[in-house]
Amino acid sequence: MEAPTQRHTQPALEVRGLDVNYSGIRAVRQLDLTVNAGEIVTLIGPNGAGKSSTLMAIVGLVQRSGQIYLDGQDVSGFSTEQMVRAGLTLSPEGRRVFSGLTVAENLRLGGASNKDRAAEQVRLLDTFPVLKERYHQRAGTLSGGEQQILAIARALMSRPRILLLDEPSLGLAPKIVDTIFQVIAELRQWGISVLLVEQDIERALRVSDRGYVMSHGEILATDTAANMLSDANLKDLFFGAHQ
Amino acid sequence: MEVFAQQALNAIALGGVYALLGLGLAMVFSVLGMINFAHGEIMTLSGYALVFVATTLGWPFGLAVISACLLAGAAAAMTERIAFRPVRGASLTTMLLTTFAVSSILHVVFQNFISPRPIAVPVPEWLTQSLNVGGLQIGTLQAISIAVSLVALIGLVGFLRFSTLGLAMRSAAQDFSVTRLMGISADRVIIGAFAISGLLAGLSGFLWVAQRGSVDPLMGFVPVLKAFTAVVLGGLGSLNGAVLGGFLLGILEVSLRASLPQELLPFRDAISLSIVIGLLVMRPQGLIGRAEAVR
Ligand SMILES: Nc1ncnc2c1ncn2[C@@H]1O[C@H](COP(=O)(O)OP(=O)(O)OP(=O)(O)O)[C@@H](O)[C@H]1O
Ligand SMILES: [Mg+2]
Numbered sequence: 001m002e003a004p005t006q007r008h009t010q011p012a013l014e015v016r017g018l019d020v021n022y023s024g025i026r027a028v029r030q031l032d033l034t035v036n037a038g039e040i041v042t043l044i045g046p047n048g049a050g051k052s053s054t055l056m057a058i059v060g061l062v063q064r065s066g067q068i069y070l071d072g073q074d075v076s077g078f079s080t081e082q083m084v085r086a087g088l089t090l091s092p093e094g095r096r097v098f099s100g101l102t103v104a105e106n107l108r109l110g111g112a113s114n115k116d117r118a119a120e121q122v123r124l125l126d127t128f129p130v131l132k133e134r135y136h137q138r139a140g141t142l143s144g145g146e147q148q149i150l151a152i153a154r155a156l157m158s159r160p161r162i163l164l165l166d167e168p169s170l171g172l173a174p175k176i177v178d179t180i181f182q183v184i185a186e187l188r189q190w191g192i193s194v195l196l197v198e199q200d201i202e203r204a205l206r207v208s209d210r211g212y213v214m215s216h217g218e219i220l221a222t223d224t225a226a227n228m229l230s231d232a233n234l235k236d237l238f239f240g241a242h243q
Numbered sequence: 244m245e246v247f248a249q250q251a252l253n254a255i256a257l258g259g260v261y262a263l264l265g266l267g268l269a270m271v272f273s274v275l276g277m278i279n280f281a282h283g284e285i286m287t288l289s290g291y292a293l294v295f296v297a298t299t300l301g302w303p304f305g306l307a308v309i310s311a312c313l314l315a316g317a318a319a320a321m322t323e324r325i326a327f328r329p330v331r332g333a334s335l336t337t338m339l340l341t342t343f344a345v346s347s348i349l350h351v352v353f354q355n356f357i358s359p360r361p362i363a364v365p366v367p368e369w370l371t372q373s374l375n376v377g378g379l380q381i382g383t384l385q386a387i388s389i390a391v392s393l394v395a396l397i398g399l400v401g402f403l404r405f406s407t408l409g410l411a412m413r414s415a416a417q418d419f420s421v422t423r424l425m426g427i428s429a430d431r432v433i434i435g436a437f438a439i440s441g442l443l444a445g446l447s448g449f450l451w452v453a454q455r456g457s458v459d460p461l462m463g464f465v466p467v468l469k470a471f472t473a474v475v476l477g478g479l480g481s482l483n484g485a486v487l488g489g490f491l492l493g494i495l496e497v498s499l500r501a502s503l504p505q506e507l508l509p510f511r512d513a514i515s516l517s518i519v520i521g522l523l524v525m526r527p528q529g530l531i532g533r534a535e536a537v538r
Contacts, residue, residue: 081429084426101414
């Protein structure tokens with residue numbers, strides 16, 4: 001994989017001055033970040049840094065202030081459903097598949113805003129044969145790894161241009177983690193830009209173009225993934241963020 | 244044997260009405276986590292609409308029933324838009340108080356603009372007759388109750404299984420935020436749940452007033468209490484539970500009516516509620532409710 005940093009110049013997602021407050025707690029403060037078209041960007045930081053809050057705020061599931069642009073268009077006032085229809089979606093932390101609904105029903109809902117959902121589903125079932133096998137099973141009966149694959153496929157059913165992924169490998173067996181990272185790397189070929197939050201920093205940076213480090217609601221550093229991986233200071237920086 | 248078959252038929256007919264009533268409450272509860280105590284007034288409204296369309300406009304009774312149901316659906320959707328949307332996301336107490344407020348406002352409207360006294364419903368003669376089938380007395384209304392409940396249940400199951408909005412209502416019952424991540428408008432899901440709840444109120448309202456022969460402003464209280472009992476018995480938050488609870492309540496009431504000695508009959512509602520409470524002490528989450536607390 002070449003380092004494609006120079007290629008991407010057009011921001012697919014631009015966040016400026018994002019703030020998230022939970023009744024008194026300032027979880028995200030004046031956060032700026034950019035994901036260029038075709039890029040995979042990783043957001044790392046210790047527990048409680050505000051990573052999930054950032055993603056939830058971008059999709060409008062928590063109260064936010066600040067500016068958000070999709071392909072240059074100001075979408076700061078968009079509701080969650082408008083964001084999804086505008087091409088940005090989130091696969092949330094903890095998977096959150098609809099456990100009482102079948103795999104088929106989960107996918108159908110994922111494509112609710114997509115007119116071409118039939119074609120999308122054919123493609124996704126080819127990519128994830130396990131979902132074809134479990135098609136009529138309730139999502140709650142799937143293993144954790146299968147549920148994560150379903151959560152990602154469900155998000156992809158809307159044919160997003162930008163996918164936010166919150167801790168997709170959390171708590172999964174190593175073999176399934178491999179599959180998940182393969183899929184993330186493949187999203188680039190599908191023309192989908194990704195903002196990834198991961199605890200497995202090294203693997204995340206290896207599939208990414210760039211990275212951000214955040215702590216206590218603020219971005220501390222940003223660099224290319226290659227530099228961050230080779231940077232001996234990364235660990236210091238990251239662990240420094242714990243204080 | 245015949246007595247048993249007769250009672251079973253009575254229980255199914257009554258249980259079907261309770262199931263429709265319970266489902267009306269459960270639809271809204273499943274998406275908002277709120278018991279809509281104004282449900283009974285939507286039923287009452289459909290009763291008045293039935294009288295108005297059948298008597299004042301003189302439309303055929305069947306058509307009047309359909310119009311009354313549609314009106315109830317629209318009215319329930321309107322209460323969502325006007326009263327419940329502004330308090331969405333507020334505390335549960337605020338939302339419950341809002342349902343009581345809507346209920347009281349409708350009472351006052353009925354009392355002052357319609358009549359404080361019962362109004363007769365022009366139930367057609369054929370509805371009050373009964374057939375004798377192999378020794379069983381089947382009232383036309385009873386047969387219609389069973390048919391209407393079954394058709395409504397099947398229709399609702401189909402809607403919840405096969406339409407995107409129906410699927411969204413089921414997924415919203417589990418995880419509202421993630422349902423919005425599917426690109427589905429929260430407003431549509433909620434107003435849809437109210438509209439369906441209103442249609443169910445209209446159907447059960449028709450069966451209820453056809454049985455009593457009249458409509459009055461406070462008529463909605465008893466059915467909403469039955470609906471609440473059915474929903475709690477089956478398990479708050481579960482649509483299947485509401486149906487099961489409705490039928491069980493019907494069976495319970497019919498059995499009590501058939502088996503209690505004459506002097507205890509006036510207490511049958513109290514006795515059936517005590518039995519329901521006893522069941523809930525053993526299974527607080529309801530018969531098929533989720534074990535964890537509901538929101
Ligand atoms: N709904 C909420 N209400 C109040 N405080 C919240 C809420 N969600 C998160 N917080 C607080 O906001 C801060 C940031 O939380 P957030 O979940 O965004 O962190 P995170 O970086 O995703 O952590 P993790 O790595 O554990 O997932 C934390 O202090 C958390 O306790
Ligand atoms: Mg998180």
